[in-house]
Structure formats: C-alpha cells, structure tokens
Amino acid sequence: MMGIRKIIQLPDRLWRRLHTQGLILLYHRVATLDTDPQLLSVTPDHFAEHLEYLSEHYNPISLSELFQALKAGKIPDKSVVITFDDGYADNLWNAKPLLEKHGIPATVFVTSGSVGSDREFWWDDLERLLLLPDELPDQLELTIKGEKWNWDLTGGTANRPGQGYETNLKSWDVTMASDPGPQYTLYRDLHRHLKPLPYEQRESILSTLAQWAGASKIGRETHRPLTLNELRELDRGGLIEIGAHTITHTMLSMQPVHVQKEEIIQSKESLEEILGHKVKSFSYPFGGRADFNRKTIEIVKEAGITTACANYGSTLIRNADPYRLPRALVRDWDIEVFSSRMKEWFDE
Numbered sequence: 250m251m252g253i254r255k256i257i258q259l260p261d262r263l264w265r266r267l268h269t270q271g272l273i274l275l276y277h278r279v280a281t282l283d284t285d286p287q288l289l290s291v292t293p294d295h296f297a298e299h300l301e302y303l304s305e306h307y308n309p310i311s312l313s314e315l316f317q318a319l320k321a322g323k324i325p326d327k328s329v330v331i332t333f334d335d336g337y338a339d340n341l342w343n344a345k346p347l348l349e350k351h352g353i354p355a356t357v358f359v360t361s362g363s364v365g366s367d368r369e370f371w372w373d374d375l376e377r378l379l380l381l382p383d384e385l386p387d388q389l390e391l392t393i394k395g396e397k398w399n400w401d402l403t404g405g406t407a408n409r410p411g412q413g414y415e416t417n418l419k420s421w422d423v424t425m426a427s428d429p430g431p432q433y434t435l436y437r438d439l440h441r442h443l444k445p446l447p448y449e450q451r452e453s454i455l456s457t458l459a460q461w462a463g464a465s466k467i468g469r470e471t472h473r474p475l476t477l478n479e480l481r482e483l484d485r486g487g488l489i490e491i492g493a494h495t496i497t498h499t500m501l502s503m504q505p506v507h508v509q510k511e512e513i514i515q516s517k518e519s520l521e522e523i524l525g526h527k528v529k530s531f532s533y534p535f536g537g538r539a540d541f542n543r544k545t546i547e548i549v550k551e552a553g554i555t556t557a558c559a560n561y562g563s564t565l566i567r568n569a570d571p572y573r574l575p576r577a578l579v580r581d582w583d584i585e586v587f588s589s590r591m592k593e594w595f596d597e
C-alpha cells in the first residue's frame with residue numbers, strides 16, 4: 250500500500266481516510282484530583298461524556314475483538330477500543346460503573362508489582378515529595394549512575410503557602426514551557442533521570458528523596474494502585490479485560506534481556522495467578538518508540554501474549570502490527586474537545 254501511495258502521491262489526509270478503521274484510546278485515571286502534573290486523570294463527568302459520545306457515534310469493541318478482527322483482516326468500521334494503563338484503584342471505583350452503564354468494554358493494563366502496595370507509582374511519588382511539601386531543604390545532592398548532581402532550591406518560594414503556592418500547584422503541568430519555581434525544574438529533571446533506571450536504583454533514590462523531604466514513603470489514598478481484591482473485582486463480569494504492564498513499570502529498552510524477560514513474563518504470570526485465568530495482552534510502560542525494542546517484542550511474543558499496545562498516536566489500519574498497536578492519549582477533555590479530537594482522528 251505504501252508503494253501505491255508513493256507513486257500516485259495520495260495526500261496524507263485522503264490516504265488516512267481510506268485506511269482508518271479503528272482507534273485505541275489510552276486513559277490512565279478517572280478521578281477528580283487537586284493536582285495532576287502529568288495530566289493522567291480524566292474527571293468522572295468528562296469520562297461519562299466520552300462514553301456517551303462513543304456509544305452514539307462509534308463502535309466500541311474489546312481488545313480481544315480487535316485481535317480477532319486483525320486476524321480476519323477486517324476491522325469493523327469506526328471501531329474504538331478503550332484501554333487504561335498502570336492499574337489505579339479508581340479504575341474500579343470510578344471507571345467500571347460508567348463502562349457498565351454504557352456496556353462499553355475496556356482493557357486495564359496492570360503493573361503487577363504495585364497491586365496491593367501502600368506505595369504510589371514512582372512519578373506520583375516525585376510529585377508528592379517534590380511539589381507538595383510547604384518547604385524543602387535548599388540543597389539537594391544525588392549520585393545517579395555514578396555521577397553527582399546538585400540542585401539549588403534557594404528562593405524556591407513559588408511553592409510555599411501565600412506565595413502563589415496554590416495557584417502554581419493546581420495549574421502547572423509538564424506540558425508547560427516554564428516552571429514557577431526550582432522544585433518544578435527538579436521534578437522534571439528527576440522524572441527524566443529516574444525513567445531509564447533499573448528498579449533498585451530508582452527505589453534507592455526515592456528513599457533518599459523521602460528522607461530529604463522529611464516525608465513518609467507511604468502513598469496517598471487518592472493515588473493508590475488496585476489491591477488484590479479490587480483487581481479481581483475489576484476483572485469480574487467479563488466487560489473489563491486485564492493485561493500486563495511489567496512488574497515495576499520500567500523502561501524496558503534500557504534493561505538487559507534477563508530483566509526484560511522477568512518483567513514481562515512474571516508480570517503476566519502473577520496476574521494470571523491472582524485472576525485464575527490467562528492474560529493475553531500487554532502494554533509497554535511509557536510506550537514511546539524508544540521505550541521498547543525488537544527484543545522486547547520477541548519476549549512478549551514468546552510469553553504467549555497476542556496483543557501489545559504502544560503509546561503513540563495514530564489510528565488503526567487493517568494490517569496493523571498486533572505487537573505495536575498505536576494508541577491515542579486522552580486528556581481531561583470536555584465533550585467539545587473530545588468530539589473534535591475523535592473527528593480529527595477518524596478524519597471526518
């Protein structure tokens with residue numbers, strides 16, 4: 250198809266209109282949060298509106314149905330698959346009732362090592378330890394991968410009560426071009442540093458940070474992952490499928506093969522043990538093109554997984570690779586924005 254496209258120079262828009270048959274949406278959380286620097290959460294009201302719109306204008310199908318359709322070489326027109334990454338408890342309490350109300354299936358990709366943990370996901374920990382405290386020490390020194398790093402937070406009053414603290418904290422997110430205080434820059438820097446690290450090194454830095462910030466390692470109730478029973482409850486009823494998302498949410502491409510194997514195979518097996526049935530799908534943590542590699546895909550295939558999702562936006566075409574399924578990231582959009590994004594994605 251690419252060849253024909255090149256020869257007759259079909260405009261991209263037209264080419265996509267002729268070939269787009271489906272879309273996988275990527276959500277993380279359904280909750281109302283005070284702060285959301287990674288823009289991971291959609292409010293329950295907005296999520297309800299998204300679902301209503303999808304059920305009226307599109308054809309929501311499950312990831313398993315999509316897999317069957319890809320095998321058959323024909324995706325039903327206007328197919329939309331809903332997925333969630335990470336395994337937050339709000340997926341059960343806030344998302345599932347709304348999905349049930351509309352009879353819309355979804356797949357939740359669960360970070361198995363976080364199930365039942367009293368810790369937050371590491372990016373949430375960074376927010377809690379670096380952005381939420383009223384005061385932080387002026388200096389931070391860390392050794393990361395043998396290299397010494399220093400941050401000077403002197404004058405970091407932007408985050409302190411009475412100094413624009415509330416406004417900055419509630420309105421700031423990582424897509425913004427500027428940082429209202431040095432702790433926001435620190436948050437960005439450490440997010441970048443921690444992402445490729447092996448689990449043990451990441452944990453050791455988080456421990457150091459908790460001590461430095463004078464904060465507990467125990468996470469916020471609002472940010473907790475699913476418990477064991479909640480995971481089983483989420484899986485019950487057949488509308489929601491559970492997929493694997495590694496044990497420790499590591500950047501797979503940066504890990505040696507034996508660690509990749511452990512992260513993929515053991516996360517799948519431990520979920521299967523909890524749920525009492527097979528787990529067939531997977532999503533790559535972070536999911537960007539640089540976050541997994543050819544070896545990752547090989548291991549995923551060998552583990553008996555049939556569909557694996559990435560996190561870069563493009564629509565589904567008939568011959569999509571089931572081990573590199575594209576997904577479109579959904580933000581906390583109201584219905585006007587959501588519907589116009591849907592139309593753009595389907596090029597309507």
Ligand SMILES: [Zn+2]
Pocket residue numbers: 334335494498534535
């Ligand atoms: Zn994730």
